Amino acid sequence: MPGGAITDVAATTDVERIEAPVTWKAYLMCAFAAFGGIFFGYDSGYINGVQSMPYFVRQQTGKAIPPAGASDDEKKAFALPSWRSSLITSILSCGTFFGALIAGDLADFIGRRMTIIAGCGVFIVGVILQTASAGLGLLVAGRLIAGFGVGFVSAILILYMSECSPKKVRGAIVSGYQFCITIGLLLASCVDYGTQDRLDTGSYRIPIAVQMLWAIILAAGLFLLPESPRYFVKRGKIDKAGAVLARLRGQPLDSDYVQHELAEIVANHEYELQVVPQGSYFSSWANCFKGSLFKSSSNVRRTILGTSLQMMQQWTGINFIFYFSTPFLQRLGTIDNVFLISLIFTLVNVCSTPLSFYAIEKYGRRTLLLWGALGMLVCEFLVAIMGTAALGNDSVVRAMIAFICFYIFFFATTWGPGAWVVIGEIFPLPIRSRGVGLSTASNWLWNCIITVITPYMVGEDKGNLGPKVFFIWGALCSAALVYAYFLVPETKGLSLEQVDKMLEETNARNSAKWVPHTTFAAEMGLTEKGTLAKEIVEDVERKGSVV
Numbered sequence: 368m369p370g371g372a373i374t375d376v377a378a379t380t381d382v383e384r385i386e387a388p389v390t391w392k393a394y395l396m397c398a399f400a401a402f403g404g405i406f407f408g409y410d411s412g413y414i415n416g417v418q419s420m421p422y423f424v425r426q427q428t429g430k431a432i433p434p435a436g437a438s439d440d441e442k443k444a445f446a447l448p449s450w451r452s453s454l455i456t457s458i459l460s461c462g463t464f465f466g467a468l469i470a471g472d473l474a475d476f477i478g479r480r481m482t483i484i485a486g487c488g489v490f491i492v493g494v495i496l497q498t499a500s501a502g503l504g505l506l507v508a509g510r511l512i513a514g515f516g517v518g519f520v521s522a523i524l525i526l527y528m529s530e531c532s533p534k535k536v537r538g539a540i541v542s543g544y545q546f547c548i549t550i551g552l553l554l555a556s557c558v559d560y561g562t563q564d565r566l567d568t569g570s571y572r573i574p575i576a577v578q579m580l581w582a583i584i585l586a587a588g589l590f591l592l593p594e595s596p597r598y599f600v601k602r603g604k605i606d607k608a609g610a611v612l613a614r615l616r617g618q619p620l621d622s623d624y625v626q627h628e629l630a631e632i633v634a635n636h637e638y639e640l641q642v643v644p645q646g647s648y649f650s651s652w653a654n655c656f657k658g659s660l661f662k663s664s665s666n667v668r669r670t671i672l673g674t675s676l677q678m679m680q681q682w683t684g685i686n687f688i689f690y691f692s693t694p695f696l697q698r699l700g701t702i703d704n705v706f707l708i709s710l711i712f713t714l715v716n717v718c719s720t721p722l723s724f725y726a727i728e729k730y731g732r733r734t735l736l737l738w739g740a741l742g743m744l745v746c747e748f749l750v751a752i753m754g755t756a757a758l759g760n761d762s763v764v765r766a767m768i769a770f771i772c773f774y775i776f777f778f779a780t781t782w783g784p785g786a787w788v789v790i791g792e793i794f795p796l797p798i799r800s801r802g803v804g805l806s807t808a809s810n811w812l813w814n815c816i817i818t819v820i821t822p823y824m825v826g827e828d829k830g831n832l833g834p835k836v837f838f839i840w841g842a843l844c845s846a847a848l849v850y851a852y853f854l855v856p857e858t859k860g861l862s863l864e865q866v867d868k869m870l871e872e873t874n875a876r877n878s879a880k881w882v883p884h885t886t887f888a889a890e891m892g893l894t895e896k897g898t899l900a901k902e903i904v905e906d907v908e909r910k911g912s913v914v
Contacts, residue, residue, distance in 0.1 A: 376605070376630045376899045382865070382883040388624070390617040394536070399588050401543035403483065403524045406490065406581035407517055408551025412689055412713070413574040414456055414510075416559025416706060418447055419693045422570045427451060427503060432566075446694060449822040451503065456690055456822075458507050460815030462493075462514020464808050467522040469515075471804025479527040479595045479800075486519025487586035491579050498576045501568070514811075516582070522807035526800055529791030530595040531615055534862045538727040541791055542720070542784035549717040549779065551581070552689055556713045560706050597796055597863075600632050603911020605904060608632070627888075628862075630899045632796075634887035635864040637903050639795040640910060655798050655805065663856070664870035666798055672854060673790040673806030679847040680786040681813035683743055684840030685778050687821055688712055688771065695825060698833065699764055708768060715772045719779035731859040731879060732785050733851065739781020740848035746774035747841035754834020767834065782847070786810075792858045792866050852876070 417423050421432045424447060433445050447455075466486070473482040493513025500506035524544060532540045558574045565573075593615060599608035609629050613620040616628070645651060658665025687695075692712055696705040726735055750770050757763040794802035824832050824839075832839075856878035858866050865883045873881045892900035 375896075375901070376609075376626055376633060376904055382886055394540070398540060398543055400483075400524055400528050400531075400592065401540065401547050402581075402588070403520045403585050404544040404547030405551040405554070406578055406585065407521050408548035408553075409555045409578055409581060410459065410490075410513060410517055410551070411548075411686070412552035412555030413559060413578070414459075415690050415693050415709065416556065416563060417571045417574055418452055418455065419697065419705070420559075420563050420565075420570045421445075422566050422568070426501070426568075446697075452691075452694070453819050453822040454507060455503075455510065457815045457818035459510045459514040459517070460811045460818055462511040463518035463521065463811035464514075464815060466515035466518020467804050467808035467811055468518075469804075470519040470522040470807075471801035473519070474523050474526060474598070474800040474804070475601065479523050479530070479598050480589050480592060482523045483520050483527065484586045484589050486516045486523070487582040487589075488516070489513075489519065490516025490582045492516075494575060494578045494582070498572050513578075518807070518811060520585070521811075522804045523800075525787050525791045525807065526803045527595055529788075529803075529863065530597040530799075531593075533616075534860060534865075536728065537792070538732065538784075538788045538859065539724040541788045542723045542727055545723070545779075545784035545787055546717075546720040549713070549720045549783075553710075553713045553717045556706075556710045560710055563706055596629070597632055597636075597799075600629075600636050600907065601796055601911055603908040605629070605633065605908055630888045631862065631864050631886055633904060633907050634891040634899060635867060636796045637891055637907050638887055639797050639867070640907075645797060645910060651798075652801060655801055663874055664867070666795070666802075669793050669795075669870070670798075670802055670805060672793060673802055674809035675850070676786050676789055676855065677806050677810035678813045679843075679850055680782050681810060681817055682840075682843035682847060683740075683778055683782055684747065684817075684837070684843065685775070685783070686814060686817060687836065687840065688775065689716075690818055691821055691825065698825075711768075712771065712775055715775045716779045716783075719776045720783060723780045723784045726780060727784060727788060728859060731857045732789050733855050733857040733875070733879060735781040736785050736851040736855055737848065739777050739785065740844050740851055742777035743774050743782070744841045744844035744848065746770045746777065747837045747844060750774070751834055751837035751841060754837065789855065789858065792861075792863060793856070793870070795867050796863075857881075 424430065424445060425432055427447060428451075430445055466489075470482055470486065473485065477485075490513050493509045493511070493516060496509030496512060497506055498509075500509060525541060528541050528544065529537060554577075555574065558577055562570045562573050564570075593611045594607075596608040596612040596615065599605070599611060609620055609625065612629055613622065613625045616622075616625055618625045645654070654666055655670045656667045658667045660667060660671075662668060689712070693705050693709050696708055723735070750767050753763050753767050753770075790803055790806040821836075825836050854875050856870060856873075856875045858869070858878075861869060861883065864887055868883065868885075868887070869878060869881045888899050891903055
C-alpha cells in the first residue's frame with residue numbers, strides 16, 4: 368500500500384468511544400502550538416505605539432519635535448499623515464492575506480507543521496528588513512514580507528490545533544491561540560512604553576527586533592511536535608496517522624481508543640471523497656465552492672460561513688483600538704499619558720481572554736457570539752453618544768475609556784476566540800486546509816481594508832469623525848448579532864467528523880439540540896470482526912497517494 372501496511376482498523380458504532388480520554392500531554396502539545404499567537408499579536412500591536420513615538424514621527428515626516436510647553440495645536444500637528452499611517456499599518460495585512468491563501472496549499476503538500484515552520488522563517492526575514500529600515504520604503508517592504516509569514520502561521524496554527532486537539536477541550540485550546548495574541552499585544556505595548564522617549568533609532572528598532580525571538584521559539588518547538596494525524600489520512604499514510612494519534616492521545620497504537628478514532632477519521636474522509644470527488648489542483652480549489660447555497664452542509668455554505676465569520680470579527684472594530692488608539696486618544700486632548708491608557712486597554716484584553724477557555728466549552732460557541740455582539744454594540748453606541756455630546760469634558764472622556772474597556776472585555780471573551788474556534792471546526796477534511804486558509808485570508812483582507820480606511824475616517828486632515836466612528840462599529844456589531852443568530856451553528860463537544868454530520872442534519876438555530884447518533888465507520892461499513900471495511904482503508908490510501 369502507498370501509505371503503509373495497515374488495512375485492519377478496529378472501529379465502533381458507539382459515538383462516545385471515538386476519542387481517547389484527555390491527557391496532560393495533549394494539553395501541553397496543543398498549548399505550545401498556540402504560542403504562535405504571540406508573534407501575531409506582537410506584530411499587530413507594536414505599530415500602534417511606534418507611530419506616535421517622537422523620533423519615528425520626525426524621521427518619517429521631517430518635522431521638528433515640539434518643545435516642552437508647545438501648544439495643543441502644535442502637538443496635534445506633529446503626527447504621521449493619514450496616508451502614511453494607513454500604508455504602514457495596512458501593508459502587513461496585505462501580506463497576510465496572500466500568505467494565508469498560499470498556506471492552504473502548502474499545508475496539504477508539505478504538512479501543517481512544516482508550513483508553520485516555513486512561515487516563521489519568512490517572518491524573520493521581514494523583521495530583519497524592518498529593523499534595518501531608516502525610511503518608509505524598507506519598512507513597508509519588511510512589513511509586507513513579514514505579513515506573508517504571519518499569514519502562514521495564523522491560518523495553519525488554527526488548522527493544526529483543531530485537528531490535533533481532543534474534542535472536549537478543542538475550543539479552550541484554540542482559544543489559547545487568541546490568548547497568546549493578547550499576550551503579544553501586551554508585550555508590544557510594554558516594549559513600546561519602554562522605548563517611546565528614546566531619541567534614536569532604538570525607539571522603534573528595539574520593538575521591531577524583539578519579534579524574532581517569538582518566531583525562533585515557535586519554530587524550534589514545532590520541530591519536536593508531531594504532524595497532524597488528519598494530514599496523514601488525507602495523504603493516505605494511515606500507518607503514520609495511527610502512530611501520531613497514539614502519541615497525541617498518550618495511548619498505545621493498538622488501543623481501542625486510538626483505533627476507533629483513526630477509523631472514524633478514515634471513514635469520514637472516504638465519505639467526503641464520495642460526496643465531492645477529488646480531481647486536479649484547480650478542481651480541488653473549486654471544491655470549496657461546490658454545493659447548494661440553501662444546504663448548510665454544502666462546501667460553498669461552509670466557505671461562506673468561514674469567510675464571513677472572520678469578516679464579522681473585523682467589523683467589530685477591535686483593531687481600531689489596538690492599531691489606532693494611541694493617536695485617537697491624543698486627539699481627544701484631555702489625556703496626559705495616552706501610552707498608559709493603551710497599555711490598560713491591552714491589559715483588559717489579556718485578563719479577559721482566559722475566561723473564554725471555560726465559557727466556550729460550558730456555554731458553546733454560538734451562545735458566546737450572540738451575547739458578545741450584544742455587549743459590544745451597547746458599549747460602542749454609548750461611547751459614540753458620550754463622545755459626540757460632550758467631547759472635551761474630562762469626566763466624559765473617563766467614562767468613554769471605561770466603556771471601551773467593557774467593549775474589549777466582551778470581544779476578548781467571545782468574538783476574539785470564538786471566530787477562530789469555529790473556522791477550525793466547520794470544514795470537511797478534503798477542503799479543510801484551503802477552507803481555513805480562505806477564512807483567515809478573509810480576516811486579513813478586512814483587517815487591511817479597515818486599517819486603510821480608518822485613518823481617513825478619524826484623521827483630522829481627512830474625515831475627522833473622532834468618537835463618532837463608534838457609531839459605525841456599533842452598527843456593524845448589530846449586523847454581527849443578526850448574522851450569528853441565523854448562520855452560526857453550535858459545535859461544542861463534537862468531533863470534527865461529528866460536526867460534518869450535524870451540519871447535514873440540522874440548521875444553525877437548532878444545532879445546539881443535535882446529538883450524535885451514529886458513527887461514520889458504522890455507516891461506511893464494518894466487518895464481522897468489528898474492523899473498518901478493508902476496501903475503505905485501501906481506497907483512502909490509494910487516493911491519498913495521488914496529490
